[in-house]
Amino acid sequence: MFNPKMLSGRNRRLLHEWRTLEQGLEGRSDIACRVLTKNAEGLPTAYLVNYSVRSISGVTNVEHLNEPNVTNEPLYDESFVMQITLPANYPQVDGAPVFHFLTLDENGQDIPHPWHPNIRYFGAFAGRVCINMVDTYCDLLWAVRRIAAYLRYDIYHATLEPPHPEDLQVAAWVRNQGEPNGWLSLS
Numbered sequence: 001m002f003n004p005k006m007l008s009g010r011n012r013r014l015l016h017e018w019r020t021l022e023q024g025l026e027g028r029s030d031i032a033c034r035v036l037t038k039n040a041e042g043l044p045t046a047y048l049v050n051y052s053v054r055s056i057s058g059v060t061n062v063e064h065l066n067e068p069n070v071t072n073e074p075l076y077d078e079s080f081v082m083q084i085t086l087p088a089n090y091p092q093v094d095g096a097p098v099f100h101f102l103t104l105d106e107n108g109q110d111i112p113h114p115w116h117p118n119i120r121y122f123g124a125f126a127g128r129v130c131i132n133m134v135d136t137y138c139d140l141l142w143a144v145r146r147i148a149a150y151l152r153y154d155i156y157h158a159t160l161e162p163p164h165p166e167d168l169q170v171a172a173w174v175r176n177q178g179e180p181n182g183w184l185s186l187s
Contacts, residue, residue, distance in 0.1 A: 007041070013091045014043040017140045021047070024141040031148055036083065047084040049144055054078045054186055055151040057112035058121075059173060066172045074183045077112040080151065082129070084140060099129035099143060116150050117158040117171035130166035153184040 004012050021033050030053050036046040057080075059065065059072035066072070081102045089095030101113040103126045113119070113127050120128040129150075131143055138146075149155045158165055158174040165171035178184045 002043070010091070011039075011041055011043050014039070014045070014086070017086075018044050020139055020141045021144070025144070031144060033144065045086045047140075049082045049084060049147075051080045051082065051148060051151055052078060053080070053148060053151040055080065055153070056115040056178075056183070056186075058115050059177075065169055066176060072173060072177055074115070074178070080112065080114055082127075082147065084144075097140060097143070099131065099147065101127035101129065103127045114151055115170055115173075116153070117156050117165035117167055117174050118150055119166055119170075121167045121170050128166060130163070153186050156184075 002015050004015060007015060018035070025031050025033050030051065032050045032052075033047050034050075035044040036048050037044070039045050054076055055078075056074040057077035058075040060075065061070055061072050064070040064072075083098075083100050083102060085098040085100070087095045087098070090097060101119060102111060103113045105111050113121070115121055118130045120126050120130075129147060131138065131146065146155065156174065157163060158171040158179075160168075160171070174184065
């Protein structure tokens with residue numbers, strides 16, 4: 001359908017990412033991806049990624065998070081939805097893809113989103129994902145797979161040193177309660 005030789009550099013990259021995502025996720029039961037929006041040439045500029053992965057989606061007593069003598073046991077969910085948005089200047093260095101877990105449904109109601117030190121849980125930027133790979137090339141498939149590893153807690157950065165956690169409150173819980181109580185072993 002598309003002739004890569006007839007496409008601009010940006011559109012060739014969009015086509016490459018689309019094909020790579022489709023091929024790399026084919027047959028997987030834990031990750032599904034669909035195109036959300038396309039540009040005028042019919043190439044994807046945003047995706048919805050559905051993760052069917054058991055992960056932590058919050059904690060008990062969150063209103064008393066990280067207070068002395070308060071236990072915040074993990075709460076779990078098995079379905080999370082992330083949006084990938086490719087800005088107009090993607091794939092330039094200053095046009096990095098935006099990875100963001102949805103925190104509200106179409107009616108504005110809260111939906112579960114990941115409780116992970118590299119994914120913002122609280123505040124105006126809730127759902128924002130930090131890949132922790134500054135100035136490193138990554139394709140979308142690599143990032144989607146890496147984020148699945150986040151959800152399984154195979155990868156996380158909770159220490160207060162570069163590249164720094166995305167959510168400091170969740171990072172403190174990971175260090176003070178999640179790790180000591182063995183709550184991060186989700187397999």
